[in-house]
Amino acid sequence: MDKTPVTILTGxxxxxxxxxxxxxxxxxHGLRIAVIENEFGEIGIDHDLVINADEELFEMNNGCxxxxxxxxLIRILGNxxxxxxxxxxxxxxxxxxxxxxxxxxxxxxxxxxxxxxFVNAVVTLVDAKHILAHLDDGDEAREQIAFADVVxxxxxxxxxxxxxxxxxxxxxxxNALAKIHRTTNAGIEIEKVLDVGGFDLDxxxxxNPHFLEPGxxxxxxxxxxxxxxxxxxxxxxxxxxxxxxxxxxxxGADIFRMKGVFAVKGQPDRVIFQGVHMLIDAANGGPxxxxxxxxxxxxxxxxxxxxxxxxxxxxxxx
Amino acid sequence: xxxxxxxxxxxxxxxxxxxxxxxxxxxxAITPSTGAISVIDxxxxxxxxxxxxxxxxxxxxxxxxxxxxxxFDGKIRLGDGREIRPGRGLIERLKTSPDGTSxxxxxxxxxxxxxxxxxxxxxxxxxxxPAADFAWNPLNSAEIALVGAGGARMWRxxxxxxxxxxxxxxxxxRVEWSPCGRWLVTADQTASVHIYDFSRDxxxxxxxxxxxxxxxxFSADGSRLATGGGPVITIWPTTGETGPEGVTPIQLDGxxxxxxxxxxxxxxxxLATGDDTGTLLIFTFQNETKILRKRTRLPAGISAxxxxxxxxxxxxxxxxxxxxxxxxx
Numbered sequence: 001m002d003k004t005p006v007t008i009l010t011g012x013x014x015x016x017x018x019x020x021x022x023x024x025x026x027x028x029h030g031l032r033i034a035v036i037e038n039e040f041g042e043i044g045i046d047h048d049l050v051i052n053a054d055e056e057l058f059e060m061n062n063g064c065x066x067x068x069x070x071x072x073l074i075r076i077l078g079n080x081x082x083x084x085x086x087x088x089x090x091x092x093x094x095x096x097x098x099x100x101x102x103x104x105x106x107x108x109x110x111x112x113x114x115x116x117x118f119v120n121a122v123v124t125l126v127d128a129k130h131i132l133a134h135l136d137d138g139d140e141a142r143e144q145i146a147f148a149d150v151v152x153x154x155x156x157x158x159x160x161x162x163x164x165x166x167x168x169x170x171x172x173x174x175n176a177l178a179k180i181h182r183t184t185n186a187g188i189e190i191e192k193v194l195d196v197g198g199f200d201l202d203x204x205x206x207x208n209p210h211f212l213e214p215g216x217x218x219x220x221x222x223x224x225x226x227x228x229x230x231x232x233x234x235x236x237x238x239x240x241x242x243x244x245x246x247x248x249x250x251x252g253a254d255i256f257r258m259k260g261v262f263a264v265k266g267q268p269d270r271v272i273f274q275g276v277h278m279l280i281d282a283a284n285g286g287p288x289x290x291x292x293x294x295x296x297x298x299x300x301x302x303x304x305x306x307x308x309x310x311x312x313x314x315x316x317x318x
Numbered sequence: 319x320x321x322x323x324x325x326x327x328x329x330x331x332x333x334x335x336x337x338x339x340x341x342x343x344x345x346x347a348i349t350p351s352t353g354a355i356s357v358i359d360x361x362x363x364x365x366x367x368x369x370x371x372x373x374x375x376x377x378x379x380x381x382x383x384x385x386x387x388x389x390f391d392g393k394i395r396l397g398d399g400r401e402i403r404p405g406r407g408l409i410e411r412l413k414t415s416p417d418g419t420s421x422x423x424x425x426x427x428x429x430x431x432x433x434x435x436x437x438x439x440x441x442x443x444x445x446x447x448p449a450a451d452f453a454w455n456p457l458n459s460a461e462i463a464l465v466g467a468g469g470a471r472m473w474r475x476x477x478x479x480x481x482x483x484x485x486x487x488x489x490x491x492r493v494e495w496s497p498c499g500r501w502l503v504t505a506d507q508t509a510s511v512h513i514y515d516f517s518r519d520x521x522x523x524x525x526x527x528x529x530x531x532x533x534x535x536f537s538a539d540g541s542r543l544a545t546g547g548g549p550v551i552t553i554w555p556t557t558g559e560t561g562p563e564g565v566t567p568i569q570l571d572g573x574x575x576x577x578x579x580x581x582x583x584x585x586x587x588x589l590a591t592g593d594d595t596g597t598l599l600i601f602t603f604q605n606e607t608k609i610l611r612k613r614t615r616l617p618a619g620i621s622a623x624x625x626x627x628x629x630x631x632x633x634x635x636x637x638x639x640x641x642x643x644x645x646x647x
Contacts, residue, residue: 034373049373050373051373051374051390051408052392052406052407052408052426053407053408053426054407054425054426054427054448055448056447056448056450056466056467056489057447057467058447058466058467058468058488058489058507059467059487059488059489060488060489060507060508069507071448071450071466071467071489071491071507072448074491074507075410075450075491076390076408079335079351079374079410080374082333082335082351082621082637083332083333083351083352083374084331084332084333084351084637084638084639085332085352110507111529111530112530
């Protein structure tokens with residue numbers, strides 16, 4: 001059964017979420033899209049495809065913040081999935097200051113949702129004019145960027161090209177993996193938001209093949225950064241599993257996103273891996289083809305130690 | 319055990335979300351996930367249709383002789399056609415108080431209590447977290463239990479604080495209050511149930527289910543509780559000093575896939591369960607050790623069950639939109 005893609009839209013108040021959502025709801029793209037917005041969301045419009053939900057956060061494992069999920073989404077999406085007339089896409093808008101973690105985590109922990117849905121992308125709208133102030137104000141804006149698969153650097157008409165270049169470098173410093181699109185009035189081809197495809201490490205590598213190398217990113221703020229690890233050859237599945245389990249147990253609260261492709265001994269195909277905080281998920285990534293068997297792993301998080309992470313992974317290699 | 323006679327089938331356009339007989343058993347409301355809601359009689363004839371709510375229907379309720387409906391658009395339509403929109407958020411279900419005088423509607427962090435004229439009556443203050451589900455105390459129409467993040471809260475209408483609470487670190491998705499008023503059972507987000515004993519102020523957390531529990535039902539006499547999510551049905555005794563605590567439950571099989579719905583007949587005491595591949599099981603309890611099982615295969619997954627209040631007739635809702643009346647008389 002084909003899974004329905006879910007796109008999570010984040011961004012500060014005024015970044016352009018409403019403009020983007022209105023475009024998605026009104027443009028002729030031939031897709032049937034349901035939008036779930038927070039009851040106090042920015043859209044505030046009555047639309048046949050907009051469901052207003054009140055955010056219900058709860059912890060799955062008796063107090064583990066990393067396992068906080070959105071109960072309202074579990075119920076609403078469960079209901080939507082029972083219908084005969086399925087939606088082509090589901091779009092979830094978070095409030096301006098919301099941590100996207102619980103929304104993403106919901107799709108990791110609920111087996112019934114995992115069966116029928118997949119996260120297409122976390123799309124973060126960034127107000128090019130005001131993002132610097134937001135980055136200085138607190139962690140929320142950084143975390144929203146850290147979670148992103150796609151960043152829309154919006155309101156580009158309000159700043160100079162030089163400022164945009166500088167902003168991109170700062171965004172890359174937080175999240176080296178995200179695709180960045182420069183937009184004005186959230187003007188972007190819809191497929192760049194709705195057809196990201198979930199796991200896209202290869203594409204990020206194509207965009208910036210050197211981003212895994214130390215020293216390539218000039219960090220605006222070293223607290224939230226990306227760390228990439230790349231090694232040829234096979235790794236030991238048991239050691240890898242043990243290392244990742246221990247890593248997320250100890251440091252999961254600080255790891256926002258993890259993505260990786262592994263060459264595991266005994267596995268002819270690529271093993272793809274992704275995670276949010278303490279939750280990790282692995283799947284068959286298809287054959288290697290002509291590509292070399294190479295392990296690529298990216299962490300985006302707070303206070304990440306590149307040397308320690310590298311050393312830890314090296315121990316998993318054969 | 320008697321054979322099942324097919325009384326009639328009504329075809330809706332979508333998965334059957336909910337089935338509800340009125341108190342006299344003269345009308346059955348058939349609610350699909352989307353589209354028009356049909357009301358039929360015992361012969362399967364359509365008596366009336368109600369428009370569906372945009373985006374999706376809520377579970378409706380019989381209220382002062384008419385069918386009150388609601389939906390994901392946040393609107394409530396009373397049986398006389400009046401429409402109320404107490405807030406923007408979606409409404410997932412309506413429930414009428416046992417004495418029939420109040421209608422409860424959960425909408426985000428609000429639980430609206432409507433009186434006959436559709437006015438918001440003395441209700442509850444804003445909740446700390448949305449209520450995933452709620453259940454009236456069958457013995458007291460001024461008391462209602464709400465579940466969601468953090469467990470269960472029991473409220474008296476008009477009060478500023480809950481009069482009782484059962485806390486736990488996770489979340490509950492569905493709740494049922496036993497007909498005798500003693501037990502409150504919740505189906506949780508994790509594969510567990512909580513059974514709260516009001517008589518002892520005691521919470522029992524039962525884990526070890528294969529999957530999330532999706533179906534729960536008390537027998538009309540309050541002596542049994544059926545729970546299930548996977549293929550196995552677990553029957554807990556809810557009598558004696560400690561109820562299910564320390565007791566080995568009865569486990570019944572016969573399903574090939576996840577059990578979605580369960581209901582006890584108020585007339586015969588039989589238990590009906592349905593799974594998502596269309597297997598309908600009817601259990602007849604001859605005594606605690608002898609339980610007869612009748613197995614029927616329907617064309618599509620079973621999504622809802624409702625026994626007639628005064629006759630051995632059951633309505634079966636399916637994922638393909640069919641609602642079938644079967645007689646066991």
